[in-house]
Amino acid sequence: MGNSLLEESSWGEGVSSEAFSPILIFTTSHIFQNPIITGTESEVKYSERNLSCLLLACSYMILHLQGRRFLSFVFTWNVNFIKLIHGTVKNQLQCSPRSLVTHIAEIYFRAWKKASGEILEVIEHSCIQDFMHHGIHLPRNSPLHPKVREFLSYFHKQNKCRQGVEEVLYRLYQPILWRSLKARNSEVRSNAALLFIDAFPILDPGFNREDTDNEIQRQFDELFSLLEDPQPLVRSTGVLGVCKIAFKYWEMIPATVLADLLKALIEKLAFDATSADVRCSVFKCLPIILDNVLSHPLLEQLLPALKYNLHDNSEKVRVAFVDMLLKIKSVKAAKFWKICSIDSLLVRLEMDSRPVSRRLVSLLFSSFFPTDQPEEVWCERCVTLIQMNPAAARKFYLYAYENTSPSNIAKLMLTIQRCLNACIQQGLKTSDSGDEDSEKENMSISDNVLSIDDVPSMAGLLEVVVILWRSIRKALDRNEEGKNHIIQKFASVLPDYLKIFKDERCISPIIIMASFMTPADIPTFSCGVISKLKNLENGATENKYSPLLDCLCRWGKVSHVIELICDWMVAEPSRRESNGEGSERRVRIQETHESKPELALDYTEYLLTHYMNWNCLLSLPKEKLNQLLEVLEAAKDVLDSHIRESDARSPGFCKPTALRAFGLYCRLSIHLQYKVFESGFLEIMCKDMIAVGLGDSEFQERILTMGGMILHGVLLGILGEMVEASLTAKNDNECLVEVLNNIQKMFQKILECMALKLRRHREEGIQVFVAFKSGPAFLCSPIICCVQVGSSSALLCLTSLVELVCSAFYAFLFVFWHCRIWLSVCSLGHSCMVYGRLLQR
Numbered sequence: 039m040g041n042s043l044l045e046e047s048s049w050g051e052g053v054s055s056e057a058f059s060p061i062l063i064f065t066t067s068h069i070f071q072n073p074i075i076t077g078t079e080s081e082v083k084y085s086e087r088n089l090s091c092l093l094l095a096c097s098y099m100i101l102h103l104q105g106r107r108f109l110s111f112v113f114t115w116n117v118n119f120i121k122l123i124h125g126t127v128k129n130q131l132q133c134s135p136r137s138l139v140t141h142i143a144e145i146y147f148r149a150w151k152k153a154s155g156e157i158l159e160v161i162e163h164s165c166i167q168d169f170m171h172h173g174i175h176l177p178r179n180s181p182l183h184p185k186v187r188e189f190l191s192y193f194h195k196q197n198k199c200r201q202g203v204e205e206v207l208y209r210l211y212q213p214i215l216w217r218s219l220k221a222r223n224s225e226v227r228s229n230a231a232l233l234f235i236d237a238f239p240i241l242d243p244g245f246n247r248e249d250t251d252n253e254i255q256r257q258f259d260e261l262f263s264l265l266e267d268p269q270p271l272v273r274s275t276g277v278l279g280v281c282k283i284a285f286k287y288w289e290m291i292p293a294t295v296l297a298d299l300l301k302a303l304i305e306k307l308a309f310d311a312t313s314a315d316v317r318c319s320v321f322k323c324l325p326i327i328l329d330n331v332l333s334h335p336l337l338e339q340l341l342p343a344l345k346y347n348l349h350d351n352s353e354k355v356r357v358a359f360v361d362m363l364l365k366i367k368s369v370k371a372a373k374f375w376k377i378c379s380i381d382s383l384l385v386r387l388e389m390d391s392r393p394v395s396r397r398l399v400s401l402l403f404s405s406f407f408p409t410d411q412p413e414e415v416w417c418e419r420c421v422t423l424i425q426m427n428p429a430a431a432r433k434f435y436l437y438a439y440e441n442t443s444p445s446n447i448a449k450l451m452l453t454i455q456r457c458l459n460a461c462i463q464q465g466l467k468t469s470d471s472g473d474e475d476s477e478k479e480n481m482s483i484s485d486n487v488l489s490i491d492d493v494p495s496m497a498g499l500l501e502v503v504v505i506l507w508r509s510i511r512k513a514l515d516r517n518e519e520g521k522n523h524i525i526q527k528f529a530s531v532l533p534d535y536l537k538i539f540k541d542e543r544c545i546s547p548i549i550i551m552a553s554f555m556t557p558a559d560i561p562t563f564s565c566g567v568i569s570k571l572k573n574l575e576n577g578a579t580e581n582k583y584s585p586l587l588d589c590l591c592r593w594g595k596v597s598h599v600i601e602l603i604c605d606w607m608v609a610e611p612s613r614r615e616s617n618g619e620g621s622e623r624r625v626r627i628q629e630t631h632e633s634k635p636e637l638a639l640d641y642t643e644y645l646l647t648h649y650m651n652w653n654c655l656l657s658l659p660k661e662k663l664n665q666l667l668e669v670l671e672a673a674k675d676v677l678d679s680h681i682r683e684s685d686a687r688s689p690g691f692c693k694p695t696a697l698r699a700f701g702l703y704c705r706l707s708i709h710l711q712y713k714v715f716e717s718g719f720l721e722i723m724c725k726d727m728i729a730v731g732l733g734d735s736e737f738q739e740r741i742l743t744m745g746g747m748i749l750h751g752v753l754l755g756i757l758g759e760m761v762e763a764s765l766t767a768k769n770d771n772e773c774l775v776e777v778l779n780n781i782q783k784m785f786q787k788i789l790e791c792m793a794l795k796l797r798r799h800r801e802e803g804i805q806v807f808v809a810f811k812s813g814p815a816f817l818c819s820p821i822i823c824c825v826q827v828g829s830s831s832a833l834l835c836l837t838s839l840v841e842l843v844c845s846a847f848y849a850f851l852f853v854f855w856h857c858r859i860w861l862s863v864c865s866l867g868h869s870c871m872v873y874g875r876l877l878q879r
Contacts, residue, residue: 106141106144106145106148107148109145110144110145110146110148110149110152111149111152113145113146113149113152113153113157113161114149114152114153114157117156117157117160120157120160120161120164120165121160121164124164124165124168127142131182131185131186132181132182134185136184136185136188139185139188139189139192140188140192142189143188143189143190143192143193144192146161146165146166146189147192147193147196149161150162150166150206151200162206162210163210166193166206166210167210167214169186169189169190170190170210170211170214170215170233171214172186173186173187173189173190173229173232173233174214174215174218174226174229174230174233175218175226175229176229177225178225178228178229178271183229187232187233187236190233190236190237191236193207194207194236194237197237204241204242204243205242205243205244207237207240208240208241208242209242211233211237211240215230215233215234215240216260218230219231219234219260219263219264224267224269224271224272225271227267227269227272228269228271228272228275231264231272231275231276231279232275234257234260234279235275235278235279235282235283238257238279238283239253239254239257240257241253241254258295261276261279261280261283261299262298262299262302264276264279265277265280265299265302265303265306265307270310270312270313270315270316271315273307273310273313273316273319274313274315274316274319277303277307277316277319277320277323278319278323280299280300280302280303280323281303281323281324281326281327282323282326284296284299284300284327284330284333285326285327285329285330285333288327288330288332288333289332296336297336300327300336300337300340301340303320303323303324304320304340304341304343304344305343307319307320308320308321308344308347309347314350314352314354314355317347317350317352317355318352318354318355318358320358321344321347321355321358321359321361321362322358322361322362324337324362324365325361325362325365328365328366328369328371329369331369333371334369334371334372337371337372338371338372341366341372341377342376342377344359344377345377345378345379345382347359348360348378348382348383348386349382349386353391353393353394356386356390356394357393357394357397360394360397360398360401361397363377363378363401364397364400364401367401374401380402380405380426381426381427383398383401383402384402384423384426384427384430385427385430386398387399387402387427387430387433387434388427388429388430388433395433395436395437396437396440399433399434399437399438399440399441400440400441402434403438403441403442405419406419406420406422406423406434407419407420407438407441407442407446407450409442409446413449413450413453414453416449416450416453417450417453417454417457420435420450420454420499420502421457421488421495421499424494424495424498424499424502425494425495425498428494428498428501431498431502432498432501432502432505435502435505435506435509436505436509438506438509439506439509439510444510444513444514444517445520447506447509447510448510448514448520448524450506451503451506451507451524452524452527454499454502454503455503455527455528455531457488457499458496458499458500458531458535459531461488461489461490461496462490462531462534462535462538464489464490465489465490465491465538466538490538490539493541493543493544494543496539496541496544497539497541497543497544497547500535500539500544500547500548500551501547503528503547503551504547504550504551507524507551507554508554511554525554525555525556525559526559528551528555529555529559529560532548532551532552532555532560532563533560533562533563535548536548536563542581542582545585546581546585549585549586549589550585550588550589552564552589553585553588553589553592553593554592556593557593557595564593567586567589567590567595568590568598568599568602570586571583571586571587571599571602571641572602574637575634575637576634576636576637577636577637578637578640580640580644583637583640583641583644584644587599587641587644587645587651588648588650588651591645591650591651591654591655592650594654596645596651596654596655596658597658597662599641599645600655600658600662600663600665600666602638602641603638603641603642603666603669604665604666604669606632606633606634606635606637606638607633607635607638607669607670607672607699608633608669635695635699636695639695639698639699639702642666642670642702642706643702646702646705646706646709652709656709656710663706663710666706667703667706667707667710670699670700670702670703670706671703672699673695673696673697673699673700673703674700674703676693676696677693677696677697677700680693680696757781757784757785760777760781761778761781
């Protein structure tokens with residue numbers, strides 16, 4: 039900011055409310071019992087000071103009308119007392135809630151109205167203008183800035199209804215506001231613009247008509263200059279100002295000026311390529327103007343030029359743009375589809391993120407889900423949406439539950455079910471008399487619009503049913519009667535759906551629909567799910583087996599999947615013999631299990647990847663999980679044979695399959711270990727991970743930046759154990775040197791990261807020191823071991839490591855001293871002892 043902005047440390051020079059705690063009764067009684075203070079000059083000043091402190095400490099008087107009137111009266115008590123009150127108010131403003139600022143401003147305003155002469159001049163220039171100065175020069179991110187603006191806004195609101203306010207605002211703003219609008223500091227210009235916008239128009243009531251017109255024109259020119267400012271922050275503030283002023287004074291501003299202002303917003307700033315914030319501010323502020331009905335005819339002509347902003351590369355701009363369309367729709371300023379076509383909105387709905395998609399669904403909801411019309415119309419609009427854009431239809435119904443009740447969602451599901459039934463019956467051309475009634479009921483819905491040969495529409499309707507069902511599952515769980523009714527309706531037609539719809543796009547939603555029911559509701563289908571999984575071949579895509587696996591997991595039959603996986607992972611085909619009944623004659627059936635390890639690994643990975651399936655898998659008995667673990671563990675033998683270049687390998691396991699199986703074995707092992715909460719498991723895993731990734735520079739960088747400074751103490755302990763393990767193991771000298779070199783490099787990086795972060799995060803310094811002081815101690819025993827080993831190269835590495843530790847110790851002392859973090863004598867003494875031992879060794 040330089041010298042143009044005030045430091046917050048010089049904000050207040052008054053009495054802190056924390057120093058006193060009197061009560062209101064005592065304060066008022068003290069005043070009225072001692073209306074005239076007599077004595078020497080020093081005694082009078084002392085009494086005034088004590089009385090001032092008592093008055094200023096009663097901050098809760100502000101909450102009551104009589105208290106505010108009393109405090110405004112105190113303002114006129116003494117000229118010197120005004121400055122003391124003002125300084126104390128500014129001190130208390132830092133910790134006061136924003137809701138109190140209006141009451142404080144009311145006290146100042148009442149005091150200003152009652153004052154005269156010297157007291158009035160002091161209130162205006164030392165208090166009100168002081169707040170104006172701070173409102174312009176305080177940093178925008180200061181917590182005081184919005185409170186000061188709130189204070190000044192109270193005076194701006196009195197401008198139109200209280201005599202004399204307009205003149206004093208013009209007079210007090212004159213020497214500071216217009217100069218600040220031209221300041222070199224962009225934040226000062228922006229702050230000045232905020233006050234200018236809030237107080238607009240700033241006029242002297244003594245002006246004649248010509249002077250008033252000239253002054254207003256000058257202020258309009260200031261608005262145009264704000265829109266052309268080189269800094270995005272100032273341009274965004276100018277956009278806000280134009281919209282607020284146009285909303286308030288639409289009928290008073292000349293039509294040419296209005297047109298020029300809005301064109302500058304819509305034709306220029308809405309396409310500002312240098313700043314997404316400016317574009318966003320245009321769409322956030324235009325709804326302000328829309329609240330003025332008089333603006334609708336002009337905006338209806340200008341807004342279609344903004345249609346391409348729907349596809350802005352900034353998400354926040356798209357969010358603001360769709361919010362503007364929602365505002366246009368709510369105030370009926372224009373037809374939103376004349377600004378952006380329905381096709382463009384659906385394309386954006388299909389591909390955009392959740393914040394934008396939810397708003398687009400709200401915008402389009404009444405068009406494709408008109409709840410005020412019959413249910414048949416809902417289904418027709420659903421079919422239309424699917425035919426226009428299937429992906430957008432899925433996204434639309436994914437968020438539809440946020441805009442209507444669960445009962446309406448359930449009604450739409452049942453209406454789609456009747457429509458599908460009608461299409462099936464129409465396709466089969468049934469003429470049974472028993473089906474005539476139901477056919478008449480269902481034919482009224484489809485009305486020859488759809489047929490079962492229209493696979494995209496059929497698949498789209500089935501997908502919509504699944505999406506809608508999933509969105510209201512929690513609501514159905516609380517309504518057993520409604521849930522049973524829906525299950526009964528869809529369970530009765532599920533076999534027909536499986537017979538009629540053979541396309542893969544249709545089968546997947548049907549299977550997912552079946553997973554929402556219980557196996558007892560659909561016994562025929564539930565018995566054949568495992569057979570469908572068995573009949574798949576290696577290389578099957580995920581969309582073929584994922585619905586079936588999800589189905590079994592929801593039914594609690596994941597153990598059948600584990601058995602299938604284990605059978606496929608067995609190297610040699612197994613044979614099962616089943617004996618028929620009877621003692622003499624036996625029928626032996628040999629069932630051969632084909633080995634499908636790749637598909638078995640696909641199933642395993644899918645179960646471990648998805649949260650719902652992962653929970654179901656880990657809920658199995660420990661014996662089942664150990665069985666799967668043993669099957670996957672067999673891949674280690676295959677990998678070992680490849681490493682040893684041996685010919686012995688398990689049949690059915692190629693090298694890539696074995697690698698994948700071993701990876702899944704490790705993942706499952708981690709899940710199982712975490713499940714049983716073995717002691718020290720996380721520490722062991724952390725140490726193993728660091729030991730494996732120690733030689734990778736990218737791994738080192740990530741591990742140092744992800745955990746903060748507290749993790750560095752843990753890393754130091756792990757490095758110490760690695761040094762001990764390396765020295766006790768009988769490794770070659772070259773390997774030992776390489777390991778120690780890597781440890782030394784990582785240790786140096788830890789120290790550098792800690793030193794840099796300590797200067798930025800002082801409050802964590804003591805925590806870091808506590809975590810770190812146990813770290814260097816781990817090096818004492820490894821150094822002793824190294825001396826005993828007597829390796830010159832290892833000694834060289836460790837010598838440099840000791841030098842690094844010692845230099846790091848002094849560096850840390852400097853950093854701690856520079857940051858003024860006072861350490862306890864015990865901690866410092868302990869660290870000195872540790873480093874003294876290192877130097878001795």
